[in-house]
Amino acid sequence: MIPDDWAYDPPRILVVGDGLFSKAFSQVMEARLVMPSIFDSDLLVGLNGKLPRVLNELSRVFVIVGADCSAAETACINDSIWKWVVQFTEAKEEHLLAMQFILPPCVGNGFRGALVASLALSGRNSEDAGFGFSCMSDGLAGILAVADRIRPKDFVELRNRRNTDIRRSALERFRAAAATSGATAIKEAAESVAVAFFKEEHLLDVFCRKPSHPNGHRLRFLLNQFVTDGVTQDLRKSLSLELPDILI
């Protein structure tokens, strides 16, 4: 739920996170702090069924990733922020925003790689695409230097980029095949997913609904069955039932 006072004093900078670092960082940046759990509740509908345009001024979001937060959960936070932006701004999906992820020092490259996959940023300069990555240990100067380099982008760019992403396209084909097509088409689609995620099957988590890891695990199991054992009637049935609840 959007905090009430935003209607009178709309936020320009938002810090999403919990813990001491987030609190201190939001104070330094004179930004509004929100807990990641805020995105779990339903969107607020204003008076007369109209949505208030409380995020019209929002230009920058810092997502402080907690040490216990997975890449898939962070990707979900990103999607929720965009959902809010689309709902609560006048320009909707064309509202410009600079998003920066501040990662804990303990995470490895895999975490960042998973986020890059979720944002369809492979092979691109992420800062030109509206996203920045820093580490908590970079210090304020380092974090702000990255923030300065990010070029604000809108949701249309992210959506268009995702639409042309090989991994996402393969999963879309698989989803479509599972819903309507025959055994051969499903097997082909499953193989194309396996190729797109070759040696990076763990990335399937960021394309799955919450709880992302168990859902990702189930998806990997189903794909493995289709590719190696072929398509049985039971497997097809369980796929068509389960897939809509697994994939984002």
Place this chain on the structure above:
Amino acid sequence: MKSVRMLIVEDDKDLLSKLKATYRSAFELLEFDSVTIEQAETAEEARNLARQAMNNPYDLVSLDVNLGDAHATGLDVLSSLGRFQSAWMVALLTGVETDESLVKTMGEQKADSLRKRLRRDAYSRFPAERLVVVEKPNSSLPIEETSSLLENRIGQIALIYREIDRLRYIFRPIKVVSLERVKAPKGKKVERKFIKTESIHWQIRFNCGDIRTLPDKTGFLTLHHILSMDRNESLPADQASMIEPKAAKVDELAATSGDPVAEYFNSQGVEWHKLNQTEQDNLIRAALSLRFKKYVELRGYQDDEDISPEEEDQLRSIVDELGPLAESAESAYLRMKESSVTEAHEFTAGEIVQNDLHKAGGDFTKEAGRKGFDSPNAKLFRKRMERTRDSLAENGFSDLADHLRDYLMSTGANWSYNGDIEWTT
């Protein structure tokens, strides 16, 4: 003087310069004195220009669909132009039906999907009456033929622009039906608290689609002003009311007088400085009296925290309308409120009976300071419940209204006569 400011979005540099020259000559043929052309070669550049042109829209945008980008097409640019109202007319130059390079750029599947959804999507992204979809001449044709076809089509676009430009400002009178609160004489109960009222408003479109609904007189004056202004002047909706005739007059006279009340009356066509003090006082009283009654009523609801969003808007518009007189209205309202608090309360027959009945006990008297008097929250709660009940009854939910009335009556005594309860509304 006729002028046109346009944007050409085309990724092919040669074609871009050809388009610029052709558009320029086409508009010059139609006797346009000034043709300003801006250009963009990528979808991103064009979308940024569309964003920037929000307050100064392009008259015409010539837009290519395939911009050589696998991620974004001209349709995305079209969405931005529509969303930010940054173009009056768009000519969508498309070669997607015949363009073979499309498959190379986007892949066969995507190109095919773009072909299929082009027309349907285009019209959902930009108002159809101001969007022209034109087929680009096929590049496989001989150069002379391509050039002549292009000139011909751009000539047609310029002609269409000239026609559509006449509709730049549409206007129409509409009947607005609203619910007005019925003001009951003191001590009398009204059967209906709200009645339906009808009034004429003008819907006026400024520039690129901003539609404003203005009440009869203001709307008519604005319309008159728009029709008499230079066609090349840009008039975004947020500036429209500022340059209405009466407001324009205020600006002229502001420098000479410096007195906001004088400026207000000067703008209404009254020669304020020629009036003596008594006449000026009378005029202020008369001007206030037009809207004051409603102002007092709505301010009362606002003070009781019992004002609906519509009534709040109405109050705001009255304050705007009163302009410099709003302060006088507010102080008059506060004076009235003070006097009504101090004035002796006249008991109605029911209250007298009730007071008499409960005199002996003393605790149940509905008088200020006594235990039986409703707390402000209780009063507010009761008022809201009653309004809800009346509104339900008026809107045909009589069963529900009866139920609510019974509920109020059955528990009303407890609410009225226990002053120690904290009321939650």
